[in-house]
Amino acid sequence: MIKAVIFDLDGVLLSTDEYHYRAWKQLADREDIYFDRAINERLRGVSRMESLEIILERATKSYTAAEKEEMAGFKNDAYRQLLEHLTPSDVFPGVTEFIAGLQREGVRPGIGSSSKNTKYILEKVGLIEIFRGAISDGTNIVNSKPDPEVFIKAAEMMGIAPAECLVVEDAEAGVMAGKAAGMRVVGVGPAAGYPLADYQASGVAGIPWIALAV
Numbered sequence: 001m002i003k004a005v006i007f008d009l010d011g012v013l014l015s016t017d018e019y020h021y022r023a024w025k026q027l028a029d030r031e032d033i034y035f036d037r038a039i040n041e042r043l044r045g046v047s048r049m050e051s052l053e054i055i056l057e058r059a060t061k062s063y064t065a066a067e068k069e070e071m072a073g074f075k076n077d078a079y080r081q082l083l084e085h086l087t088p089s090d091v092f093p094g095v096t097e098f099i100a101g102l103q104r105e106g107v108r109p110g111i112g113s114s115s116k117n118t119k120y121i122l123e124k125v126g127l128i129e130i131f132r133g134a135i136s137d138g139t140n141i142v143n144s145k146p147d148p149e150v151f152i153k154a155a156e157m158m159g160i161a162p163a164e165c166l167v168v169e170d171a172e173a174g175v176m177a178g179k180a181a182g183m184r185v186v187g188v189g190p191a192a193g194y195p196l197a198d199y200q201a202s203g204v205a206g207i208p209w210i211a212l213a214v
């Protein structure tokens with residue numbers, strides 16, 4: 001029986017893709033490097049430094065390691081400033097209702113996200129209270145997904161055994177992390193077709209209730 005549902009944040013409850021794009025665009029413009037939405041697609045699920053390397057493929061000069069560090073920092077600062085614009089209307093349709101339904105059934109909602117900006121984002125979109133005490137994020141882990149640490153910590157915070165947790169993920173690395181944690185996993189969005197996921201759904205609102213009854 002599922003007692004907790006642990007949600008990944010970005011791509012599951014909401015999307016900050018547009019803000020990542022605009023922040024990289026600010027950096028590319030500053031450096032006079034060509035960057036567009038097609039190149040941006042290649043940054044999906046890629047770390048910040050790897051993303052920078054992809055952008056620098058179009059650069060006309062080479063950069064030192066220190067310059068690259070500065071550029072990655074500039075991008076993250078720009079991204080954090082852009083997150084200011086998040087509002088509750090950025091939460092995907094049906095998410096709030098789905099979580100309210102869980103709570104009515106006595107199922108605890110939690111968060112398992114590698115992002116260090118998790119709490120700030122939840123605050124901006126008005127979800128911080130719902131998840132309080134059950135937010136495992138980039139500030140309390142050493143290893144990123146596909147390592148199971150972020151989900152194990154979320155289960156510990158709630159005092160619920162991994163076998164009684166259901167993870168909701170949109171990325172392959174996240175599905176792998178959930179399975180490695182000994183949890184059942186629903187793949188949503190891009191991860192819906194990923195064979196390792198126990199269940200598939202287009203998004204949170206479409207999660208089959210059968211996934212919670214096992």
Ligand SMILES: [Mg+2]
Pocket residue numbers: 008009010011012169170171174
């Ligand atoms: Mg995600």
